[in-house]
Amino acid sequence: MIYIVTAMYAEAHPFITRFQLKKDLSHTHFQVFLDGEGSLCLIISGTGSLPAAAAVSSICTEYKAGSSESADFLLNVGVCGQIGKESVQDRKKACQTGTLFLCNKISELSTGKTFYPDLLYRHSFVEAQIVTGPRPYTQIPSAKNNLGEEADFYLYDMEAAAVYQAGSYYLGPHQMSFLKIVSDNGNCQDVTPRQIQELVGQNMESISQYITGLKAILREESQSDILQSRPAQAAYEKLCLALHCSSTMAGALRQHLRYCALSGVDYGSVVEEMYREGKLPCKDKREGKQCFEELKKRLL
Amino acid sequence: MKSLRNDYYNPFFSHIYVEKAVRNHPRTKRILQNFPRAAVILIDHYKDVFCRKGQNFILQQCSQNLILAAKQGTLIYPGAPVCQDFGNENFYYTSCVMNCVYDCEYCYLKGMYPSGNMVVFVNLEDIFREVKKLLEERAVYLCISYDTDLLAMEPITGYVKEWNAFAQTQTDPAKTLKIEIRTKSADCLFWQRHLPAAGIIYAITLSPQAVIDACEHKTPSLARRLASAREALQRGFSVRLCFDPMIYCRDWKQQYGEMLRQVFAEINMDRITDVSVGTFRVSQDYLKKMRKTRPGSAVVQFPYQNDNGVYHYSKELTEQMEGFLVELLKKKVPEEKIFLWQ
Numbered sequence: 122m123i124y125i126v127t128a129m130y131a132e133a134h135p136f137i138t139r140f141q142l143k144k145d146l147s148h149t150h151f152q153v154f155l156d157g158e159g160s161l162c163l164i165i166s167g168t169g170s171l172p173a174a175a176a177v178s179s180i181c182t183e184y185k186a187g188s189s190e191s192a193d194f195l196l197n198v199g200v201c202g203q204i205g206k207e208s209v210q211d212r213k214k215a216c217q218t219g220t221l222f223l224c225n226k227i228s229e230l231s232t233g234k235t236f237y238p239d240l241l242y243r244h245s246f247v248e249a250q251i252v253t254g255p256r257p258y259t260q261i262p263s264a265k266n267n268l269g270e271e272a273d274f275y276l277y278d279m280e281a282a283a284v285y286q287a288g289s290y291y292l293g294p295h296q297m298s299f300l301k302i303v304s305d306n307g308n309c310q311d312v313t314p315r316q317i318q319e320l321v322g323q324n325m326e327s328i329s330q331y332i333t334g335l336k337a338i339l340r341e342e343s344q345s346d347i348l349q350s351r352p353a354q355a356a357y358e359k360l361c362l363a364l365h366c367s368s369t370m371a372g373a374l375r376q377h378l379r380y381c382a383l384s385g386v387d388y389g390s391v392v393e394e395m396y397r398e399g400k401l402p403c404k405d406k407r408e409g410k411q412c413f414e415e416l417k418k419r420l421l
Numbered sequence: 422m423k424s425l426r427n428d429y430y431n432p433f434f435s436h437i438y439v440e441k442a443v444r445n446h447p448r449t450k451r452i453l454q455n456f457p458r459a460a461v462i463l464i465d466h467y468k469d470v471f472c473r474k475g476q477n478f479i480l481q482q483c484s485q486n487l488i489l490a491a492k493q494g495t496l497i498y499p500g501a502p503v504c505q506d507f508g509n510e511n512f513y514y515t516s517c518v519m520n521c522v523y524d525c526e527y528c529y530l531k532g533m534y535p536s537g538n539m540v541v542f543v544n545l546e547d548i549f550r551e552v553k554k555l556l557e558e559r560a561v562y563l564c565i566s567y568d569t570d571l572l573a574m575e576p577i578t579g580y581v582k583e584w585n586a587f588a589q590t591q592t593d594p595a596k597t598l599k600i601e602i603r604t605k606s607a608d609c610l611f612w613q614r615h616l617p618a619a620g621i622i623y624a625i626t627l628s629p630q631a632v633i634d635a636c637e638h639k640t641p642s643l644a645r646r647l648a649s650a651r652e653a654l655q656r657g658f659s660v661r662l663c664f665d666p667m668i669y670c671r672d673w674k675q676q677y678g679e680m681l682r683q684v685f686a687e688i689n690m691d692r693i694t695d696v697s698v699g700t701f702r703v704s705q706d707y708l709k710k711m712r713k714t715r716p717g718s719a720v721v722q723f724p725y726q727n728d729n730g731v732y733h734y735s736k737e738l739t740e741q742m743e744g745f746l747v748e749l750l751k752k753k754v755p756e757e758k759i760f761l762w763q
């Protein structure tokens with residue numbers, strides 16, 4: 122499942138129309154939208170760190186995010202300010218309204234903590250550092266010049282660091298991306314919801330491509346235990362009974378079968394042969410132990 | 422079916438994290454010159470990136486990034502009990518690089534480190550200083566390529582060259598410095614461009630081609646490793662051949678027998694310093710993690726036996742495999758030059 126977190130409805134709207142998401146009416150605290158395939162889930166958190174963290178926690182808990190390795194991904198999408206350093210006089214560079222950035226570093230203004238989402242996948246975006254503050258940029262005069270000291274500019278928002286921190290309870294840094302679209306140069310009060318919707322809409326093509334890529338790679342990356350298939354599981358359980366396995370022995374048996382399956386050893390034939398020879402099923406635990414020793418020798 | 426993997430992952434070292442404190446260090450600058458297109462991200466401490474919780478080692482290795490940092494605290498460690506000391510007292514190791522550009526499925530680094538990214542410590546001078554201090558008291562046997570493959574990184578770091586130069590300055594015969602550099606690389610250029618230094622042993626790990634294909638991903642073929650070892654010997658470098666770890670497969674006898682035939686055909690065994698033989702073993706904590714991250718790897722999922730926290734093949738299998746190789750080796754190598762890990 123890919124979880125998309127936006128702060129405002131205006132940021133979510135282009136996703137809702139593009140992916141034909143349907144509102145999940147069972148949610149009362151946050152607005153949640155789902156696609157028909159169970160592969161996309163969008164939540165609107167509200168503005169600020171606390172709502173963002175609560176929203177992430179709410180959907181990640183509900184849909185058990187992170188319970189299957191690599192099959193989940195959290196995407197935080199929204200508008201942000203672009204703050205140029207005082208020394209950078211290049212105005213064009215100082216505010217690239219509508220430009221979509223992928224964040225490679227997230228700093229939290231209130232705590233001084235910094236977070237680094239992994240950047241494993243190819244993408245077509247420009248990368249930048251983002252600073253998350255507790256209030257709109259213009260209300261934090263001390264922020265000026267204190268942040269992003271190594272870059273010509275940095276992005277500023279009010280959610281990314283919280284989304285990362287809440288997301289980390291469920292997912293790893295390889296399972297989170299932060300896409301931010303510049304809407305202003307710190308004066309967010311001048312930006313209307315309509316403008317926000319347009320700015321996100323303008324970037325939907327490249328965001329969609331990114332999501333399609335993520336879906337494909339998540340499918341490919343999801344790893345499962347080779348013994349998890351129904352027939353393999355049934356064969357293992359039958360053999361456990363036939364050998365009168367204790368829990369330790371059952372673990373050892375499973376490990377042997379797993380190894381055989383991975384290295385191309387036809388353990389099924391070996392087990393069948395032992396049935397034919399009358400060595401299986403065993404009559405008690407003692408016999409089971411001896412039989413397991415013999416099975417191990419035959420398998421390896 | 423074509424795998425999506427290569428299409429989707431960012432190229433190797435597309436992002437380089439640099440500790441602010443070392444951003445102007447000459448080695449940082451030199452290493453960065455190799456990657457003019459990389460995104461450089463400044464960080465406070467390498468652990469902020471390397472030790473994040475919940476990282477996926479295997480995925481990170483598909484798009485490995487580099488971290489440049491300063492090593493602080495302990496710089497030299499006493500050798501670990503599961504490692505061979507080759508009869509040397511005062512056995513130490515140091516990690517000037519953490520993690521590896523190769524991807525051996527059985528590598529303990531996958532159980533030891535929280536991240537698949539690589540860390541290169543640029544303050545080699547501090548490590549050299551520490552070694553010098555140790556040498557004031559005693560002879561030192563130092564392994565510098567345990568938690569990485571240093572020679573494989575040579576085109577990027579030039580660290581083997583620096584260790585070579587350092588070893589050449591340690592001339593006090595009473596306080597000898599012996600350095601082991603373990604490698605699977607087959608970089609013949611290194612032998613051509615440098616001169617051997619007394620006391621540096623290049624320990625070249627060899628495996629049957631079938632084992633290389635199955636689990637030593639991104640490493641050079643057996644033929645290339647042998648060609649490299651031959652060139653090193655011809656140019657006077659001190660070479661140790663490591664048949665360690667030996668990996669079990671159903672036809673292991675045939676595979677290891679065939680490998681030794683190739684080795685004997687290519688290498689003048691009279692010239693090698695010594696050989697080491699050892700079947701795979703790994704600490705239980707590392708294997709536990711490796712099994713979780715690599716559910717599809719046969720070598721990791723092998724039903725090993727656990728003795729006092731170390732997983733290994735059964736005693737019988739260990740003796741069979743190591744005994745087989747040692748018997749064959751004895752035909753070409755004097756017994757005192759053959760080291761078994763236990």
Ligand code: SF4
Binds near residue numbers: 527528529530605
């Ligand atoms: S070459 Fe050595 S350090 Fe590198 S992955 Fe293989 S075993 Fe690990």
